Each structure stands twice: as C-alpha cells, then as structure tokens.
Amino acid sequence: MQHKFTSSVNLFLIVVVFFALVFVNNQLLSPLRLDLTENQVYSLSQGSKQVLKEIDEPINLYFFFSDKASKNMTSLRNYANRVESLLTEYETFAKGKLKLQVLDPQAFSEQEDQADQFGLTAANIGVAGEAIYMGLAATNALDEQEVIAFFDPQKEGFLEYEISKLIYQLSEPEPVNVTLITDLAIKGGQNPMTGQVDPAWTFLTQLEQLYKLEQLSSEAINVPDDTDVLLLVHPKEYTDALLFAIDQFALSGGKILAFLDAHNESDPIAMMAGTMPTGNSSNLQRLLSAWGVEFDSDNVLLDAMAGLDIRTQNGGVTRHFGFVGFTSDQLDREDLLTSNLEVINGASFGVFKKIADAETTWLPLIQSTQNSDLMNTETYAMTQDPEELAKAYQSENQSYVLAARLLGQANSAFEQVPEGAEQRSIITSTDKLNVILVGDTDLLADRFWVQQSSFFGQTIYTPFANNGDFITNAVENLGGSDALISIRSRGVFSRSFIRVDELTVIAEQKFRDQEQILQQQLDDTEQQLLELQNQQVEGGALVISPEQQLAIDEFMQEKVTIRKSLRDVRHQLDKDIESLGNWLKLINIALAPLILILFLALLRIIFKTKPRFASTIPKSKEDPVL
Structure with missing residues (x-):
C-alpha cells in the first residue's frame, strides 16, 4: 500500500515539474534562441535589430500564405515556414512594437479580398491553376502601408533585407x-x-x-x-x-x-x-x-x-x-x-x-x-x-x-x-x-x-x-539607415544534397550513351516501318506481301523491345538515388533509434547501483546477524 502511495506521489510531482518547466519556458525563456545553422539564417543581424529598436509607433504585419491551396507543394511550404519563423523572430525581438498575423487567403474568403486590397501577387501555381499567395503587408499608426507582393524563393539570400527595409520605410516615412x-x-x-x-x-x-x-x-x-x-x-x-x-x-x-x-x-x-x-x-x-x-x-x-x-x-x-x-x-x-x-x-x-x-x-x-x-x-x-x-x-x-x-x-x-x-x-x-x-x-x-x-x-x-x-x-x-545598409546577403535555408547531385551526374554519364544508342535504334526502326507501310501500287491501294507483313511484325516487336529497354535505362538514372534514399530512411527510422536505445541501456548497466541490505532476520540460531 505504501509503495502505491509513493508511486502516486512521484507521478504527481513529475506532472507538476513538467507544467512548471513549460510555464518557465513560455514566460521566461521564449525570447532566448540558439541558432546552430551555418549562416545563422534563423537569427536577426545587428542591422535588423537596430531597425527594430528605432521603431516609435506599433507596426502591424500581415503574412498571407495559401496554406490549404499549397498542400502538396513541399518546397514552397518549407520556404513559407522559413519566412514565418523569421517574421516571428522579428516580432519577438520588437517586444510589442510589431504585431504579426498569419492569414490563409482561401478562395472567396475575406482574407483573399484583404490580400487583393493590399495588392499582393496571386501566383497561379497551385493545383488546377489555383492562386497561391505568399506575401507580406504592413501598416503603421498613420495608415501608411508597404508590401512585399510575393516572397520569391530564388531571392532567399535577401529575405531579411527586404523585411527590414519594409519595416524601416514605415518607421521612417520621410522622403529621401x-x-x-x-x-x-x-x-x-x-x-x-x-x-x-x-x-x-x-x-x-x-x-x-x-x-x-x-x-x-x-x-x-x-x-x-x-x-x-x-x-x-x-x-x-x-x-x-x-x-x-x-x-x-x-x-x-x-x-x-x-x-x-x-x-x-x-x-x-x-x-x-x-x-x-x-x-x-x-x-x-x-x-x-x-x-x-x-x-x-x-x-x-x-x-x-x-x-x-x-x-x-x-x-x-x-x-x-x-x-x-x-x-x-x-x-x-x-x-x-x-x-x-x-x-x-x-x-x-x-x-x-x-x-x-x-x-x-x-x-x-x-x-x-x-x-x-x-x-x-x-x-x-x-x-x-x-x-x-x-x-x-x-x-x-x-x-x-x-x-x-x-x-x-x-x-x-x-x-x-x-x-x-x-x-x-x-x-x-x-x-x-x-x-x-x-x-x-x-x-x-x-x-x-x-x-x-x-x-x-x-x-x-x-x-x-x-x-x-x-x-x-x-x-x-x-x-536608408546605416543599420539597413549593413544588412547584406544572408545564407539560404534550403541546402542541396551534394551526394545526391554527385550520384545524378554519375548516373547520367553512365547511362546517357546507352540511352542515345537505343534512341537511335528506335528512330531507325520507326523509319523502316514507315517506309514499308508507305509502299503502294498504282491507284493508291496498299498491297503488302506476306514477307512484308512478317517484316512489319518484326519491326513492331523490335520497336516494343527497344522502347522497353529505353524505359529501363531511364529508370536506372534514378536507381542509385532511390537506393541512397532507402538507406537514409533505414538509418534515420530504424538504425539511429536502435543505437540510441542500446547506448542508453549500456549507460544503465554501467551506472546501475547494487542493492544494499542493512539487516536481515535470522532464520535459525546458526544464522549470523548482519
């Protein structure tokens, strides 16, 4: 009974400690960041921080992203998350001077009308030509507004500069x-x-x-x-x-x-x-x-x-x-x-x-x-x-x-x-x-x-x-300000897979010659087949002898065979990359967790303390008392 009570108390204390840590993290540690990326792409430069410090009046930021319409567009969604994370970093550092709203302008919604009023660009790159929004609008206390019509992933290196420039223009509206x-x-x-x-x-x-x-x-x-x-x-x-x-x-x-x-x-x-x-x-x-x-x-x-x-x-x-x-x-x-x-x-x-x-x-x-x-x-x-x-x-x-x-x-x-x-x-x-x-x-x-x-x-x-x-x-x-000028091109979030790129080049070099040979054979076969089918007698009637029909059948079979070989060669272009992907999945999903479990088990064995007995009840007179 006492053991059950002790377990309940321990479980209750664990729950209390958990919620206490969550509260401390949200209230006290939320402004703290540890950016371990190579070019600090999730952190603000000193120039951007200086721009935020000089804000006098609150600025409202409206980030429009078509989340539902871009459901299957993984690359675009990853970049949208990158933009939103950086905007959140701006809002956190501004300490109340920036107010960020993330909106999904679905078709025929009020958010879509609002995006159109701001003049954001609707790119028809979604499924069935559905419009995709990924832009930023901002307003200040004087109802002046600035926009980034569309965040182009090709210009990711200048993402921080574009956002900081927009904020600076609203905080310093005087003409140059x-x-x-x-x-x-x-x-x-x-x-x-x-x-x-x-x-x-x-x-x-x-x-x-x-x-x-x-x-x-x-x-x-x-x-x-x-x-x-x-x-x-x-x-x-x-x-x-x-x-x-x-x-x-x-x-x-x-x-x-x-x-x-x-x-x-x-x-x-x-x-x-x-x-x-x-x-x-x-x-x-x-x-x-x-x-x-x-x-x-x-x-x-x-x-x-x-x-x-x-x-x-x-x-x-x-x-x-x-x-x-x-x-x-x-x-x-x-x-x-x-x-x-x-x-x-x-x-x-x-x-x-x-x-x-x-x-x-x-x-x-x-x-x-x-x-x-x-x-x-x-x-x-x-x-x-x-x-x-x-x-x-x-x-x-x-x-x-x-x-x-x-x-x-x-x-x-x-x-x-x-x-x-x-x-x-x-x-x-x-x-x-x-x-x-x-x-x-x-x-x-x-x-x-x-x-x-x-x-x-x-x-x-x-x-x-x-x-x-x-x-x-x-x-x-x-x-612009000295702080704005100091913001130069930053690193990019998306990182290319160098090993995958190397495999692609090797695969293309390995199979390209074979593909060209097969393609040439296919072209020759189709040309010979066309010549046989175009043989006509006077009057326009098509006359095909049994030998010609046999040749046509052979050419058709050869054409099917060559096309199958051609498909196999093109499939080989991606085989090495698929193999590498399967190995990575195996390592990440199965092998890495297994290694972690074995490592923790080994630590438990090493640091496990042996039970210590303070006393025992003698079973007989011959048993010594410890």
Missing part, C-alpha cells in the same frame, strides 16, 4: 533628400551640336519622381544640411571650398554616389569647345586618395568580350571595344545593388584601384572581363574607327574594377579649413565612410540604356539595359 552636383546638361535644352531641343535625361526624371531632388553646380561651396544622399556626376575643377564640404559631409556620416569618367562622351559643350581629346576627364583624386582609392583618368578600358555592336557610317555593324555592356557575370551577385541586374551599358570606363595601405573596406561592384586592355585617353579620343581600336587592343588577361563600394575607416583630405569654406571646424576621420564610386558617366545618358517615344502625348520609356535600375538601387540603398 538627394542633392545632385553636376555641370552636365542633364536637364535637357538646346543641343549646340544639332540645334535641337534635347529632353531631360531619363535617370534624372526617375529620381525626381522617387525622391526630393535638388541640383547644384560646381560653383556651390557647401552641401545642404538636409541632404541624405549626395550625387556627384562628372566632378572636375571643383573649388577647395566645395571639396572640403564634400569631404566633411562624407566624414560626418553622409552617403555619396559619385560617377566619374576618364573620357566623357556625352558632353556636347565640351565637344563644341574642342576639349574632347584631352581635358574631359573627372578629377576627384584629392578626396579619393584620402578614401584609399586611385582613379585612373589617363586610360580608358577596352574590353573585347564586353564590347557592344554599333552601326558604322557605311551601314555595317562592328564591335566597339570601348562601348561595353557588362552582364551578370561581371556584376557582384552578393550586393543588393547589382544582385538582380542583367546588363549595364557604358562607354570609355575609367578603372579604380585600392591603395595598398588603405584601411577602407573595398567591395567591387562591377568588373571587366579577363579580355581587357587599357588605352591612353588621348589616343582613344582621337581614334574614331572601332576597327582601329581593335587593332591596337592587346589583352592583358586581367580584370579591372569599374565600380566599387567603400565602407569604414577614412581620413580627411584637409589638414585645415580652406579659404572660402562656410564650415569653420574640421572632422579629421571617421569609421562610417559610405561611398559608391562608378567609373563612367556615359552610362547615365539615354542612348546607352533607354529609348523614349511619344504615345498620345505621353512619354513612354523603354529600357534595354539596367542602368536606371542600378542608379535607383544605389540611391535607395544609400538613402
């Missing part, structure tokens, strides 16, 4: 202020070469639509205080006062996007003045040296592989080694600026080089191909014939950096305040430099990336390259 300093006629006007009125450059029109833009000339001596992004286009002959203002803007945490050029080909005023052969390169070297970078303004890049085809004066087509188009192979796929771009066109690029002892972090964005050469700027300007450029070209088997991002440590280019500067104090160094340098200004000109046409009085822009996207991405990225 862009200050543009240039002397180029980018606003359009009368062209001195043709006498016609040129429209404003398309990139400028796009920036004015997206941001608050203020344009200054090189006569300016300061940078406006409200500037978020400073855009420099073809800087040259800047005064010390303006250079000092730019220098101090960069050292005080300002973001700069600078387009330089070794030979600007889109300046009609310089062409009219006859300064094209020489004297039309950018000059920002005083600041670049302080930032740890050199810009080669004396040479122009020639790239045989990236050269663009242009039309010659006699109507032919030839490749121009100085007019280049860089594809995804030359763009940094890990940087947010260039990860989704396909083509960037430009002309007469100048190249950048990092100074050996510079402390600045150097991140190349665009690089030439290995089939590149450098030509003297003056020689290039005087060589009008592309074929002459091709003859002078000599590959150095070297790739050059044409655009780069600079981050981190930098010093001032000035030891004292120059004459004419408005600012009287001086910042000597910084560890928050944030500059993007591009070695060409011609890529901003319309002729290299966009066509304009008029449609019923409305201007239609048709881009054929991603130059405009590159500029917009750069300004958008720089216009």
Whole structure:
C-alpha cells in the first residue's frame, strides 16, 4: 500500500515539474534562441535589430500564405515556414512594437479580398491553376502601408533585407533628400551640336519622381544640411571650398554616389569647345586618395568580350571595344545593388584601384572581363574607327574594377579649413565612410540604356539595359539607415544534397550513351516501318506481301523491345538515388533509434547501483546477524 502511495506521489510531482518547466519556458525563456545553422539564417543581424529598436509607433504585419491551396507543394511550404519563423523572430525581438498575423487567403474568403486590397501577387501555381499567395503587408499608426507582393524563393539570400527595409520605410516615412552636383546638361535644352531641343535625361526624371531632388553646380561651396544622399556626376575643377564640404559631409556620416569618367562622351559643350581629346576627364583624386582609392583618368578600358555592336557610317555593324555592356557575370551577385541586374551599358570606363595601405573596406561592384586592355585617353579620343581600336587592343588577361563600394575607416583630405569654406571646424576621420564610386558617366545618358517615344502625348520609356535600375538601387540603398545598409546577403535555408547531385551526374554519364544508342535504334526502326507501310501500287491501294507483313511484325516487336529497354535505362538514372534514399530512411527510422536505445541501456548497466541490505532476520540460531 505504501509503495502505491509513493508511486502516486512521484507521478504527481513529475506532472507538476513538467507544467512548471513549460510555464518557465513560455514566460521566461521564449525570447532566448540558439541558432546552430551555418549562416545563422534563423537569427536577426545587428542591422535588423537596430531597425527594430528605432521603431516609435506599433507596426502591424500581415503574412498571407495559401496554406490549404499549397498542400502538396513541399518546397514552397518549407520556404513559407522559413519566412514565418523569421517574421516571428522579428516580432519577438520588437517586444510589442510589431504585431504579426498569419492569414490563409482561401478562395472567396475575406482574407483573399484583404490580400487583393493590399495588392499582393496571386501566383497561379497551385493545383488546377489555383492562386497561391505568399506575401507580406504592413501598416503603421498613420495608415501608411508597404508590401512585399510575393516572397520569391530564388531571392532567399535577401529575405531579411527586404523585411527590414519594409519595416524601416514605415518607421521612417520621410522622403529621401538627394542633392545632385553636376555641370552636365542633364536637364535637357538646346543641343549646340544639332540645334535641337534635347529632353531631360531619363535617370534624372526617375529620381525626381522617387525622391526630393535638388541640383547644384560646381560653383556651390557647401552641401545642404538636409541632404541624405549626395550625387556627384562628372566632378572636375571643383573649388577647395566645395571639396572640403564634400569631404566633411562624407566624414560626418553622409552617403555619396559619385560617377566619374576618364573620357566623357556625352558632353556636347565640351565637344563644341574642342576639349574632347584631352581635358574631359573627372578629377576627384584629392578626396579619393584620402578614401584609399586611385582613379585612373589617363586610360580608358577596352574590353573585347564586353564590347557592344554599333552601326558604322557605311551601314555595317562592328564591335566597339570601348562601348561595353557588362552582364551578370561581371556584376557582384552578393550586393543588393547589382544582385538582380542583367546588363549595364557604358562607354570609355575609367578603372579604380585600392591603395595598398588603405584601411577602407573595398567591395567591387562591377568588373571587366579577363579580355581587357587599357588605352591612353588621348589616343582613344582621337581614334574614331572601332576597327582601329581593335587593332591596337592587346589583352592583358586581367580584370579591372569599374565600380566599387567603400565602407569604414577614412581620413580627411584637409589638414585645415580652406579659404572660402562656410564650415569653420574640421572632422579629421571617421569609421562610417559610405561611398559608391562608378567609373563612367556615359552610362547615365539615354542612348546607352533607354529609348523614349511619344504615345498620345505621353512619354513612354523603354529600357534595354539596367542602368536606371542600378542608379535607383544605389540611391535607395544609400538613402536608408546605416543599420539597413549593413544588412547584406544572408545564407539560404534550403541546402542541396551534394551526394545526391554527385550520384545524378554519375548516373547520367553512365547511362546517357546507352540511352542515345537505343534512341537511335528506335528512330531507325520507326523509319523502316514507315517506309514499308508507305509502299503502294498504282491507284493508291496498299498491297503488302506476306514477307512484308512478317517484316512489319518484326519491326513492331523490335520497336516494343527497344522502347522497353529505353524505359529501363531511364529508370536506372534514378536507381542509385532511390537506393541512397532507402538507406537514409533505414538509418534515420530504424538504425539511429536502435543505437540510441542500446547506448542508453549500456549507460544503465554501467551506472546501475547494487542493492544494499542493512539487516536481515535470522532464520535459525546458526544464522549470523548482519
């Protein structure tokens, strides 16, 4: 009786301890996380945490995922779980400033109507063409809203950045202020070469639509205080006062996007003045040296592989080694600026080089191909014939950096305040430099990336390259907070099975030749069978002799045999993979638990204590008392 009572008490205590541990875990330990994945894909970066700390008003997140409609779509559902887990991590860290709702927008439901109102994308990839939603909508206290129309699994590396950017845009709704300093006629006007009125450059029109833009000339001596992004286009002959203002803007945490050029080909005023052969390169070297970078303004890049085809004066087509188009192979796929771009066109690029002892972090964005050469700027300007450029070209088997991002440590280019500067104090160094340098200004000109046409009085822009996207991405990225900029491409959740991939390649190599032989035999048999069946006498009647019928039957039987062999060969392609899968199932389902049980049994035997007897009742007088 006492033993039963003790067992009941022990069982009751175990239940109490269990519920106590569950309560402690839910109430006290829920914010704690242990992320053992290789790239910490379930954890937030410091940049995202900083964005969440700066939220002033609560933000509502609505994650729409068609859970029921995607029942048999395992890969998509796994990615949806990945997104939801990351959103939950955002909500947990925000400590009440984010409120997450997970909704299943089933057909003809209120949730589906809500997803449509937010403008989320319904992808018709479900069974029988059923719409699948997997997007995020967010609203703030001012009823402003931002959305991610659809979470593309192909862009998983930028998942955290997209979510953090959405939250940042709702927490900081103020528009980005862009200050543009240039002397180029980018606003359009009368062209001195043709006498016609040129429209404003398309990139400028796009920036004015997206941001608050203020344009200054090189006569300016300061940078406006409200500037978020400073855009420099073809800087040259800047005064010390303006250079000092730019220098101090960069050292005080300002973001700069600078387009330089070794030979600007889109300046009609310089062409009219006859300064094209020489004297039309950018000059920002005083600041670049302080930032740890050199810009080669004396040479122009020639790239045989990236050269663009242009039309010659006699109507032919030839490749121009100085007019280049860089594809995804030359763009940094890990940087947010260039990860989704396909083509960037430009002309007469100048190249950048990092100074050996510079402390600045150097991140190349665009690089030439290995089939590149450098030509003297003056020689290039005087060589009008592309074929002459091709003859002078000599590959150095070297790739050059044409655009780069600079981050981190930098010093001032000035030891004292120059004459004419408005600012009287001086910042000597910084560890928050944030500059993007591009070695060409011609890529901003319309002729290299966009066509304009008029449609019923409305201007239609048709881009054929991603130059405009590159500029917009750069300004958008720089216009965000430092925390947002620090969030780069993260690791991916889905991991490929390397061993399975190797087996697939081996299997294909092993059976592909046999498959081709059988396929050829099948084609020959069908051709011979067709020839026999097409034998006709005059008048169109089909006459088949017994010998021909026998041959037809044999060909039909051979055709069936070959098709069966072909199916067997194709089945063999997956046999090794299926075998590996069966072994993995056996190990995970049966062998691993069995090994664990045996291991625990062994531990029990090792640590089992022997029973100890304190006393016994003597059975007889001869029995000793212990």
